[in-house]
Amino acid sequence: MGKHRSRCPMNHAVEILGDQWTLLVVRDMIFHAKNSFSELSEMPEGIATNILTDRLNRLEASGIIEKRVDSHDARKRNYSLTRHGLGLIPVLLELMVWSRDHTSDVDVTHAVTKKIKRDREAAVVEIRDRLKQASSLARD
Amino acid sequence: MGKHRSRCPMNHAVEILGDQWTLLVVRDMIFHAKNSFSELSEMPEGIATNILTDRLNRLEASGIIEKRVDSHDARKRNYSLTRHGLGLIPVLLELMVWSRDHTSDVDVTHAVTKKIKRDREAAVVEIRDRLKQASSLARD
DNA sequence: TCTTTTACTTGCGTTTTGCAATTTAAATTG
C-alpha cells in the first residue's frame, strides 16, 4: 500500500541502502568476495550480529542478494549477489572516488581512483570477473 | 578521537551520507536548485523540520554545503553546494540509473538513464551548468 | 559423546526518529 515515500529514484535507493551498514555488507560481498555470515561479521567496522542478520534479510527481500544453504555444510548460509546487487558496482566506485577526493582520512591510492576515472566500464568488468573467479573457486 | 570506524572510502561515505534523509537534501539542492530551509522542507517525502535542521548542520560540518544569511532577508538562510557537494553529482546519477534498472516503482524515463549511460560526463556538466544558472538568477 | 562452529535470537539500556506544537527573530501589512 503506502509503501514508498515517493517515486523518486534517489528516494528508492535511500529506502533500501540508506543506513550505516547496508552498503558495507554489499561492499564486502563485491570487493572482498565474502559470502558467509561469519566472514561478513568480521568487517573492520564491527557490525553486531543482530544487525547483520537484519541487513542480510532486508537485502534478500529487496532482491540484491540471495541466500542458500551451503551444499557441503548445512550450518552455513551462502550469500551471493543477484544481477541487481552487481548493478551496485558503479555506485560503489563513484562513492570510492568521491570519498578519496573529499578527504585524506581514507586509504585509497591515487592510482586506483585514476584508473576508475579513466575507464569506468573496464573497472566494473574487472571487479565482476574477479567475483566470478572467486565464486567458481568456492564452488566444489 | 576514535572518530571513524575505518579508513575505507565506502565507510567514509556511509558515515556522512548513510541515513534516510541526507541524500534527499542533496538531491533537492542539486536537481531542483533548492537553497532555503522552507523549499527543502517541502520535499515530497515529507521531512520533519527538526531532522532537516540536523541534516543541514551535518552537511555543513562535513563540508558538503555552505550556509549564509540571505543578503536581502535576514530571516533566510541560503544554502549552497561546495565543490565537494557538487562532487556528488556522479554518485546521484549512478543511484538514479541503478534504481531505474532495479524497479518499476520509480519515475524516470528510459530516455534520461539512456542519456546518462551514453555520456556521463556530459550529464554531469549539464547539471552543473543548470545549477550555475539558477544561482546567478537567485543572486540580486 | 563432547566440543566447536555457524547462524541466529534475546534482553535491555541508549540513541535516533517522527510528529505536533511552540518559539524567536525579522519582514510585511494595514
Place this chain on the structure above:
DNA sequence: CAATTTAAATTGCAAAACGCAAGTAAAAGA
C-alpha cells in the same frame, strides 16, 4: 507603529532503531 505573517529552528514525548553482551539451536568435527 501595532498586528500579522514568514523563515528557521527548538522542544517534548512516544515509538522505533541501534549497540552490546549473552544465550540458543543445529550441524560438524574430534
